[in-house]
Amino acid sequence: MAVNSCDLKMIEKLVKSGDLNINSVLPCDQYREISVLQFAIMNSGEELIDFLLNKNVELNISTVFLGTALHVAIKEKNLEVVKKLVFSGADVNVRPSHYERLPPLHRAIQCGDYEITKFLVMSGANVSVSAYKEASIAGCYHWSPLNIAISKKDIRVIQLLLKNNATIDQGSYGVKSSLHLAASTSSIEILQILENFGAKFNIIKDGEYTEEFEEAMRQDNIDIFKLFVKKCPNFLEISDLCGETVARQAIILGSKNILNYLLDCGVDINVVNNDDSSLLDIAMEMNIHLADLTFNQERQDPSSAMIKTIQDHIIKLSAAGEFVTEKYLKAVDGEHFQSFRDKCEKEIGEMKIQKIRNSNLSYFSVFKKNVHRLAVGLTNLDCINKDEILAEFPVYGSYIFEKLRRALDRKELLKNAEVLHDIFYMDLPSLVGCRMFLDYLFNRRQNGVRSNF
Known part of the structure; x- marks a missing residue:
């Protein structure tokens, strides 16, 4: 008997008469199969639901596409039924088989229902379990409840989970951390919450820039950048094992706003890396490389703007009497730079007064x-x-x-x-x-x- 050919009243009649076992799993065109309890939940059959629960129906039966009855109630966003199921003994940490692979808490967060999510947490749902590992555009993550909430930018759920001792995923080889995921969302608020709950905003680890820091720089958001460097007073001088400074990373990652901020903070532009390349050299190399990649394509090239930014900064420093290398001075020694130099010198005169x-x-x-x-x-x-x-x-x-x-x-x-x-x-x-x-x-x-x- 295909359940989609029957209405709720007929199923209810068959169950109550004993002609249909309360734990039956029936064929279903839309979902391949469906349990009697799942059918009752999907069709808002409150009377049948109560009858089945009173008859001690098996609560954790898992069907191919729907998961358990609890999963169905969560997807239907029916808090009252969720409560009935849990109070009757439904497993809040059940790991369904087949295609529905998310535990109930993960599914509730995915569905965006805060009240159900909160109820499950208060009912003992594991707030730190990783349901599965999956690669996305942003990288490969263990999808814990917290990581799902971060990806959805659900502030209330993030706070709820952390207040209930959810683990902040530190990441591992090939797997990104919760902080990396948060940085990719460009949400200052989420990053601040993670910081308040103990997330470590490391810039360099084992001589290399951390993936979290590089992801933060890719966002080209100065406020996010400041979260990472605020406890590192020497961030203008630090470099990795290859001698690459933070300013160089900004150029490589196309972070124009962060480069401007670093220059305003007084980063030493005369420093070169282990290959004797200056900031201007790197920006020009990036410009040539990106020009090859974007040939005949309508794509913005941030390196052109950064070249001008560095050239302008060289002129500003030299006009103010600050030291810049001879190589830099030659790079801005041209008639087309003179008008900006005149503007700088005029402003310097006003600053002295x-x-x-x-x-x-x-x-x-x-x-x-x-x-x-x-x-x-x-x-x-x-x-x-x-x-x-x-x-x-x-x-x-x-x-x-x-x-x-x-x-x-x-x-x-x-x-x-x-x-x-x-x-x-x-x-x-x-x-x-x-x-x-x-x-x-x-x-x-x-x-x-x-x-x-």
């Missing part, structure tokens, strides 16, 4: 003083406005802002160090030896702080 608000320092001091000396000289400056600085200095504004921002951070660090010194100094006994020892420690701390900037 104008004072930074609430200070005796000129804006040109940003180039001549390191971060520590700027912090010491900005006693009365508590905040800066990027838009105002850019309006005043459109060429150098972003560079000025980043240097002043770091100087204010430095100023706050020095202030906290002084407060700590005063607290301990006042609380200690008035003994010459104690105070001399404390002064020694404080001065050593200050000198150590200075040496890092």
